[in-house]
Amino acid sequence: MNSKRSLWYCVLLQMFGLGFAGWHFRHALNTDAVAYLRIATYYANGQWPLAVSDYWGPLLSWLMVPFLQLGLPALVAARVVMALSALVFFRGNVAVYRAFALPEKWMLTGAWLSALAGVYWSVQFITPDLLVSGLICFAASSMLGGDWLQTKSAGMKAGLLWGLAYLAKAVAFPLAILVTLAVGGLSFFMGRQNGRGALRSVSLTLLIFGLVAAPWVITLSLKYHTPTFSTAGRINQAIVGPPDVERYHPFARTFHQPEPGRVTSWEDPSPMAYRSWSPFESAAYARHQFRLIALHVSTCLWLLTSLNLFWLVLPGICALRLLRPESRAALGRQPWVHALFPVALLVLIYLPFAEEQRFFYAAFPFLFTAIALWLIELAGTRPHQSKAILSGGGWAAVLGATAPLVLVGLLIGDSTRLAGDCAHDLARRIQSANLSGPIAGSGLLPGGRTGLYVAFLLNQPWCGDEQQPTPVSLKTSRARLIVVNRHGTLAAKLDCDPDFENLDARLFADASTAARFPLKVYQLGKRDAAAK
Numbered sequence: 001m002n003s004k005r006s007l008w009y010c011v012l013l014q015m016f017g018l019g020f021a022g023w024h025f026r027h028a029l030n031t032d033a034v035a036y037l038r039i040a041t042y043y044a045n046g047q048w049p050l051a052v053s054d055y056w057g058p059l060l061s062w063l064m065v066p067f068l069q070l071g072l073p074a075l076v077a078a079r080v081v082m083a084l085s086a087l088v089f090f091r092g093n094v095a096v097y098r099a100f101a102l103p104e105k106w107m108l109t110g111a112w113l114s115a116l117a118g119v120y121w122s123v124q125f126i127t128p129d130l131l132v133s134g135l136i137c138f139a140a141s142s143m144l145g146g147d148w149l150q151t152k153s154a155g156m157k158a159g160l161l162w163g164l165a166y167l168a169k170a171v172a173f174p175l176a177i178l179v180t181l182a183v184g185g186l187s188f189f190m191g192r193q194n195g196r197g198a199l200r201s202v203s204l205t206l207l208i209f210g211l212v213a214a215p216w217v218i219t220l221s222l223k224y225h226t227p228t229f230s231t232a233g234r235i236n237q238a239i240v241g242p243p244d245v246e247r248y249h250p251f252a253r254t255f256h257q258p259e260p261g262r263v264t265s266w267e268d269p270s271p272m273a274y275r276s277w278s279p280f281e282s283a284a285y286a287r288h289q290f291r292l293i294a295l296h297v298s299t300c301l302w303l304l305t306s307l308n309l310f311w312l313v314l315p316g317i318c319a320l321r322l323l324r325p326e327s328r329a330a331l332g333r334q335p336w337v338h339a340l341f342p343v344a345l346l347v348l349i350y351l352p353f354a355e356e357q358r359f360f361y362a363a364f365p366f367l368f369t370a371i372a373l374w375l376i377e378l379a380g381t382r383p384h385q386s387k388a389i390l391s392g393g394g395w396a397a398v399l400g401a402t403a404p405l406v407l408v409g410l411l412i413g414d415s416t417r418l419a420g421d422c423a424h425d426l427a428r429r430i431q432s433a434n435l436s437g438p439i440a441g442s443g444l445l446p447g448g449r450t451g452l453y454v455a456f457l458l459n460q461p462w463c464g465d466e467q468q469p470t471p472v473s474l475k476t477s478r479a480r481l482i483v484v485n486r487h488g489t490l491a492a493k494l495d496c497d498p499d500f501e502n503l504d505a506r507l508f509a510d511a512s513t514a515a516r517f518p519l520k521v522y523q524l525g526k527r528d529a530a531a532k
Contacts, residue, residue, distance in 0.1 A: 006108050007094065010115050014090060017119035018083040025123040026079065027424045028417035030448050031252075032056075033126030034456045035267045037074045040064035050261050053268040054220045054231045059167040060085075060128040078126045085131035086118035092137030093365035099141035100335060106372045109394065110365060113401045117364060120405055124416060125358060128168040133361035135165035136172060140342050140366075143183045148201055155204035162205070163212020170230030171349055171359075173213065178345045180205050186341070224270070231270045236353040241277040242288045246467075250274065252449070255440060255464045255477035263455055264462045296354040300347045303357050306408070308367040310400030314340065314374060336373035339366045364401075371397045419447030422519060426450070427457035429507040430481070430521065437480025438463050443519045444485065450519060451483035471497045475524065482522040486515075494522050 035053075040061035042051035051061075060081060067077035093114035097107040121130050139161035147154035162180070165172035184202035217229045241247045250256070250272040251265040258265045265272055279289035305312060314336070321331045331337060343363045350359050375393035379386035422445060430436075440463040443450035455462035463479040471493050474482055482500065484490045494500040500522040507521060508514035 003104050003108065007111055010108075010111050011087070011090070014086065014115040014119060015083075017115075018086055018122055021119055021123045022079040022083055024414065025417050025420075026075065027420040028123060028126075028447060029075070029420040029423065029453045029456070030125045030127070030416075031266065031452060033078060034264060034452060036061050036126060036128075037064070037078055037456070038263055038267050040068060040077070041074065044068040047261065049223075050259075050267070052219060052223050053270070054224055054228055055235065055269050056267075057128055057132070057167055057169045057230075058216065059164065060131060062167075063131075082122045082126055082130065085128070085134065086122040088134035089118045089121075089130050089137070089361065090114050090134070092134035092141070095141035096137050096144075096365040096369060099144045100339060100369050100373060102369060102372055103376070106376075106394070109398060110368045110372070113368065113398065114365060116402070117361075117405060120409065121358070121361060127358060129358040129361055132165050132168035132172055133364075135161055135168060136175065136342075136346075136362040137365055139165060139176070140179055140183075143179065143205070144338070148183070148205075149187055149197060152204060155201050156208050159205040159208025159210075160212060162209040166209070166213045166229075167216060170232045173229050175345060175349050176209050177206065178349070179342060180209075182341060182345060186338070233352075234276070235269060235274055238274040238276050240292060240353055241275060242285055245275050247275045247277075251464055252442065253465070253467055255466060255469075255473060255479070257438075257463060257478055258461045262461070263459065264452060265464070266452075293351065296351050299354045300351065300360075303354065303360050304343065304347070304363055304367065306357050306404045307360060307364050308371065308397070308400040309403055310371055310396050311367040314370055317374065334373075334377065336370045336377065339370035339373060342366050343370075368397060368401060371400070415446035417447055419443075419445040419450045420453060421447075422517075423450045423453030423457060425517075426483070426507075426519060426521065427454050430454070430458060433503070433506045435481065435503070435506070435523070436460060438478060439481045439483060440474060440477040440479030441465055441469070441483040443483035445518060454483060471500065475499065477524075480524055482524060484520055484522070486518055486520045491520050494520075500524055 035056055039051055039053060039056060039058070042048070043061060044065045052058075063081045063084065064074075064077045067080055068074065072080070090111070094107070094111050097110045102110065118130065139158050142148060142154055142158045142161060145154070148158060158180070162172060162176035166176065180202055184198045187201075188198040213229070217227075220229065221227045235249075239247050239249060246253060249266070249269060251269055256265060256272075259268070262268070277285055279286045301312075318331065318337065343366050346360060346363055347354075371393075375390060375397070378393070379389040382389060422443075436458070438461040439451055439455040439458070441451040442465040443454075449465075451465070452462050460481075463477045466473055469490060474494075481503075482494065484494065495502060501524075503521045503523055504511070504514040508517065514520075
């Protein structure tokens with residue numbers, strides 16, 4: 001009863017934190033958010049051809065649709081769904097702690113840490129990473145408990161959860177197969193289940209997963225005329241290729257015209273001209289692939305350390321025990337080692353393009369669980385020091401989880417909302433000045449591409465950007481409004497070109513107010529506008 005009451009207190013406090021954080025970051029945007037929000041709008045309006053994209057998972061957008069149909073603004077709907085994602089993440093984390101039968105004190109400590117992390121991560125980005133992480137935790141925990149091997153309902157539940165996780169983000173498709181096969185194989189080799197029983201559990205989970213995933217896979221395959229479950233892997237592999245040619249996302253490195261009805265080509269990037277490559281094309285490309293893997297191994301370790309500083313003790317313990325024949329055989333039976341298996345598989349999936357901490361949110365409860373179980377095991381082998389080990393180790397585990405959150409919060413502060421705040425201000429000024437038309441230029445600020453955000457808020461096409469744009473290239477962009485950083489070299493060049501009108505006088509009350517604003521907006525075709 002005390003445990004349930006404490007969890008409810010935790011949920012209530014998390015909900016309060018989510019409300020406050022959501023209000024404070026109410027204008028914050030990110031590039032991926034624009035795509036998810038636009039796709040949600042297409043679903044809400046019944047624009048099915050625009051809604052289906054093989055790069056973005058549909059579940060986050062689907063969850064926004066009811067709130068959009070109730071009349072909520074798009075960003076408010078997104079904040080509500082991100083808060084719900086944090087709650088799913090919290091409950092998924094608790095399911096992990098319970099699956100490994102953590103003692104009540106450890107379970108409640110982990111729950112409070114998960115609630116805190118969920119609040120912070122819910123406003124860092126509008127992406128499905130928090131949602132898919134919660135679903136992954138639910139699915140994995142349902143398999144790691146004993147019921148998965150014993151009852152059909154547990155296998156069906158795991159398959160359903162993996163299917164929902166895939167609909168949230170495509171990375172869950174290969175992860176579902178890997179985790180299911182790994183847990184089934186582990187159960188067989190450890191003698192928990194015979195071969196037929198393990199095969200039955202694996203087959204049932206994969207069957208239900210396939211049934212849930214199949215409608216979306218068929219939809220994508222029919223639209224793009226080729227069997228596919230996602231192009232995210234192919235595109236992400238393309239952009240990390242050798243630097244012999246420009247390989248970054250074309251939507252942000254070229255001036256172009258989005259598909260009619262879209263704000264940005266980023267909503268469906270698959271048709272754009274990505275430079276695919278293969279390590280089998282040449283020896284140089286093969287060397288690049290090996291360098292990428294080596295780099296990403298260290299990146300993954302660093303990103304996991306940003307979730308819990310203390311977890312790096314565990315690989316060291318594993319290595320030491322593997323060197324000792326007397327402890328090597330017993331290592332695979334340790335529960336804390338089992339808690340690291342999902343983390344290892346998550347790293348394996350993301351190894352080709354590990355970039356951001358958000359990819360590894362799902363590892364958070366497994367790392368804490370592994371640390372807790374190792375400390376409990378250590379205390380059991382040293383009964384005279386058990387109290388000191390559990391007390392000191394517990395504080396270290398808590399500090400290991402909270403220190404990265406606090407440190408990142410202090411370093412970043414609320415800078416992640418600067419671009420969103422500026423975009424809202426600028427969009428309001430442009431609208432008040434009765435200006436409209438396609439927009440180009442990133443206007444990069446902490447928090448992202450302000451130019452893209454302004455286009456989204458004004459429902460105008462965003463014609464992209466170049467890495468080194470010039471007045472000449474901007475004239476070919478077919479944009480009407482150009483957003484640039486006020487003190488950049490491009491602004492100085494545009495000031496000297498008579499084809500670009502500086503809109504400061506029309507957007508700001510006076511020159512001093514304009515000078516304090518970090519961005520400038522130009523109208524292309526000044527002479528034509530004046531003639532009209």
